[in-house]
Amino acid sequence: MHAISGLSAFPITPSDAEGRVDAEGLRRLLERLASAGVDSIGLLGSTGTYAYLSREERRRAVAIAxxxxxxxxxxxxxxxxLRTDAAIRLARDARAAGADAGLLAPVSYTPLTDDEVFRHFEAVAGKGGLPLVIYDNPGTTHFRFSPALIGRIARLPGVVAAKCPAPVLEAAAAGVTALRDAVPAGFPVGFSGDWNVTEALIAGGAAWFSVAGGLFPKTCLAITRAVQAGDTAQARALNAELAPLWALFQAHSSLRVVYALADHLGLCRAEPPRPILPLAPEIRDEVVATVRTLNLA
Incomplete structure (x- = not known):
């Protein structure tokens, strides 16, 4: 596959109360993304609640997609x-079902060391048969990669990109530079954390791994394309218009907000997997009212 860049849109994975993927709902979400022209789709990411789905349903979701x-x-x-052998099996499942690359997060219960995470990636890259993206999401895994560890893993055969949390705004340039200096030349380092990503892209980030892009691909593509065209003023202006959405994400979690919005938009009828609860009705009303004031597509 081509080098990962641009907008990678991360949709929810709609499913029923038993954890069975809603095929039609997922197809509607994905068609919206493909038709908009996103650069890649991040299926079964944290927003896609991969950790809550069985191996069979994860495999089924990839086949549907x-x-x-x-x-x-x-x-x-x-x-x-949690287990390396399980991640290898999931990589093989995803490849057989039609995936182009795997997003590998170091999921843990016992806190992991840097060497344990490196060996985990080494094994999955070597035996899984699928190109890997380093998936740094400390909010869910409780493991944070250093630039040095990102650089070490990036040199493994079969590791093709990194997805990292975007640095806070005042540290964007220094944070992106530290990561880019740690990896081989040309190795794509992209960012998540929608409210901070625009500055990370301007500072040299290769890709935006976007929760908002999973519902509003055209809006997020406009920011991404402005950065790619060198129009930083336009990118910042478009990002500033989304400040109310970013505030909702930070206050209530992007996962719960996009579940509410997917339902509001009629794209699917899904609730987050238990024990995660949907937003309370008064917060959902706030989310819907706020989004109605924004020009989202």
Missing amino acids: AEAVDGRVPILVGIGA
């Missing part, structure tokens, strides 16, 4: 698991 997208957009698939 591969059929729906039909080669129009690369599909990056979450393959994180």
Whole structure:
């Protein structure tokens, strides 16, 4: 596959109370992304609640997505698991079902050391048969990569990109530079954390791994394309318009907010997997009212 860059849109994975993926709902979400022209789709990411789905349903979600997208957009698939052997099996499942790359987070219960995480990536890259994206999401895994560890893993055969939390605004340039200096030349380092990403892209980030992009791809593409065109003023202006959405994400979690919005938009009827609860009705009303004031597409 081509080097990962631009907008990678991360949708929810709609499912029923038993954890069975809603095929039609997922197809509607993915068609919205593919038709908008996103650069890749991040299926079964943290927003896609991969950790709450069985191996069978994860495999089924990839197969549904591969059929729906039909080669129009690369599909990056979450393959994180507590055990290395389980992550290897998930990588093989994803590849067989049509994934283009795997998103590997160091999921843990016992806190992991840097060497343990390196060996985990080494094993999955060597035996999983799927190109890997380093998935740094300390808010869910409680493990934070150093630039040195990112650089060490980036040199493994089969590791093709990194997804890192965007630095806070005042540290964007220094944070992006530290990561880019740690990895081989040309190795793509992209960022998540929607409210901070625009500055990380301007500072040299290769990709935006976006929760908002999973619902509003055209809006997020406009920011991404402005950065790629060198129009930083336009990118910042468009990002500033989304400040109310970013505030909702930070106050209530982006996961709960996008579940409410997917339902409001009629794209699918899904609630987050238990024990995660939907937003309370008064907060949902606030979310919907706020989004109605924004020009989102």
